[in-house]
Amino acid sequence: MIPFGAPPEATYPGPVTTVDLGLPRVRAASPEARALTVADPRSTTGDLLDRHGRVARDLRVSLTDRCNLRCHYCMPPEGLPWLADERVLTDDEIVRLIRLAVHDLGIHEVRFTGGEPLLRKGLEDIVAATSQLRTAAGETVRTSVTTNGIGLARRAAKLAAAGLTRVNVSLDTLHPDRFAQITRRDRHADVMAGLAAAADAGLAPVKVNAVLLRGTNDDEAAGLLRWALDAGYRLRFIEQMPLDPHGSWQRSDMVTAEEILAALHREFTLVPRPGTARGAAPAETWDVVDASGAHLGDVGVIASVTRPFCGDCDRTRLTADGQVRTCLFSTSETDLRGALREGADDAVLAATWRAAMWGKLPGHDIDDPGFLHPTRPMSAIGG
Numbered sequence: 476m477i478p479f480g481a482p483p484e485a486t487y488p489g490p491v492t493t494v495d496l497g498l499p500r501v502r503a504a505s506p507e508a509r510a511l512t513v514a515d516p517r518s519t520t521g522d523l524l525d526r527h528g529r530v531a532r533d534l535r536v537s538l539t540d541r542c543n544l545r546c547h548y549c550m551p552p553e554g555l556p557w558l559a560d561e562r563v564l565t566d567d568e569i570v571r572l573i574r575l576a577v578h579d580l581g582i583h584e585v586r587f588t589g590g591e592p593l594l595r596k597g598l599e600d601i602v603a604a605t606s607q608l609r610t611a612a613g614e615t616v617r618t619s620v621t622t623n624g625i626g627l628a629r630r631a632a633k634l635a636a637a638g639l640t641r642v643n644v645s646l647d648t649l650h651p652d653r654f655a656q657i658t659r660r661d662r663h664a665d666v667m668a669g670l671a672a673a674a675d676a677g678l679a680p681v682k683v684n685a686v687l688l689r690g691t692n693d694d695e696a697a698g699l700l701r702w703a704l705d706a707g708y709r710l711r712f713i714e715q716m717p718l719d720p721h722g723s724w725q726r727s728d729m730v731t732a733e734e735i736l737a738a739l740h741r742e743f744t745l746v747p748r749p750g751t752a753r754g755a756a757p758a759e760t761w762d763v764v765d766a767s768g769a770h771l772g773d774v775g776v777i778a779s780v781t782r783p784f785c786g787d788c789d790r791t792r793l794t795a796d797g798q799v800r801t802c803l804f805s806t807s808e809t810d811l812r813g814a815l816r817e818g819a820d821d822a823v824l825a826a827t828w829r830a831a832m833w834g835k836l837p838g839h840d841i842d843d844p845g846f847l848h849p850t851r852p853m854s855a856i857g858g
């Protein structure tokens with residue numbers, strides 16, 4: 476029986492394994508692309524290679540689709556239909572898949588996200604198990620968490636002790652009343668306390684992610700940067716992406732990288748970092764200097780919509796219910812949980828993951844009039 480008031484269970488498409496052969500160039504998310512299901516021998520051994528020449532080194536693991544905030548651009552006020560507990564991977568299942576990714580598939584870096592990853596009770600244990608893994612070259616695996624910061628004040632030291640390398644905290648405004656308006660929860664002070672605790676615990680550099688929303692907090696670009704420079708946090712602005720479940724995203728409403736940079740240039744001197752310094756990072760970074768040229772810090776812009784960086788993408792994603800997603804905007808997924816629970820060995824799981832990644836599409840199609848919005852919302856993908 477479904478308890479009174481409990482939201483219905485989430486259902487998403489999949490499992491489907493797609494392989495893009497790249498023969499006639501088809502729109503990335505089109506039905507034609509999804510219909511290509513032929514495997515390729517180059518996808519059967521070694522690292523997670525795709526047919527466009529990219530190699531995934533960075534695994535983003537969503538630990539839950541649940542959250543204690545309700546950011547307007549991410550969730551409706553009532554929350555979303557959550558995944559049923561039995562569909563969510565256990566801590567042991569997650570660690571097994573991460574170990575496989577590191578030992579057999581060339582992953583070097585693991586990011587824990589969600590939903591809100593701090594809601595996962597076993598987070599410290601999962602981080603500890605991941606931090607003990609070594610890559611084929613014997614290097615430590617870098618681990619990080621992207622969080623809304625609520626509860627971080629209590630857990631930052633424990634996470635650092637478990638081996639966590641870094642933390643990114645999302646904060647869109649310096650004003651508690653605006654925070655309550657954007658997130659529908661009055662928790663600004665908790666986030667500020669979480670940030671301070673992360674810095675105290677040595678989880679450096681602490682990065683701050685901010686989404687600017689037109690008419691709500693788009694006057695805060697310079698203020699947020701001044702605050703971050705003073706506090707020693709590394710601020711990045713994110714262009715809002717069409718990943719909200721209610722489909723309310725409008726390109727014309729989105730605060731663009733160009734607008735953000737124009738606002739920053741009015742108050743700061745920004746010096747672009749050389750393109751080569753960026754690697755596969757989503758953020759473009761500018762050094763902030765004073766009148767004498769002395770370095771004050773830096774600021775990043777993640778311009779997924781207006782300056783996409785898909786050509787250098789090095790990411791693969793695992794959802795909380797054990798689906799591989801090759802891209803944030805994928806419209807299909809590959810089921811690892813089913814295979815895992817049916818007793819598949821590591822070789823089968825690795826082959827399944829490789830085949831999925833081989834089919835990764837060249838990029839998103841946000842500017843294409845036929846763009847297909849993924850069925851999963853951002854909070855269930857793992858942002």
Ligand SMILES: Nc1nc2c(ncn2[C@@H]2O[C@H](COP(=O)(O)OP(=O)(O)OP(=O)(O)O)[C@@H](O)[C@H]2O)c(=O)[nH]1
Nearest residue numbers: 621643682684713756757758777779788790803858
């Ligand atoms: N389009 C796109 N956006 C991404 C990707 N990875 C992260 N983002 C977005 O970038 C924003 C910040 O993500 P974070 O989780 O902080 O990750 P990051 O920027 O890769 O983190 P660092 O390695 O710490 O710089 C979020 O809104 C993400 O959804 C990606 O592969 N593609």
Ligand SMILES: C[S@@+](CC[C@H](N)C(=O)[O-])C[C@H]1O[C@@H](n2cnc3c(N)ncnc32)[C@H](O)[C@@H]1O
Nearest residue numbers: 549589590591621622623645684715716853858
């Ligand atoms: C989905 S959240 C998950 C982790 C955690 N709950 C948090 O907020 O940091 C990850 C990041 O995605 C960002 N985000 C969420 N929805 C977005 C959207 N539609 N466009 C751009 N960024 C978005 C959030 O601001 C946050 O920085």
Ligand code: SF4
Nearest residue numbers: 542544546549590623
């Ligand atoms: S952006 Fe993060 S904190 Fe905000 S609702 Fe989505 S998952 Fe929760």
Ligand code: SF4
Nearest residue numbers: 785788802803838839
């Ligand atoms: S949109 Fe997809 S391909 Fe582009 S950078 Fe993000 S995950 Fe990679």
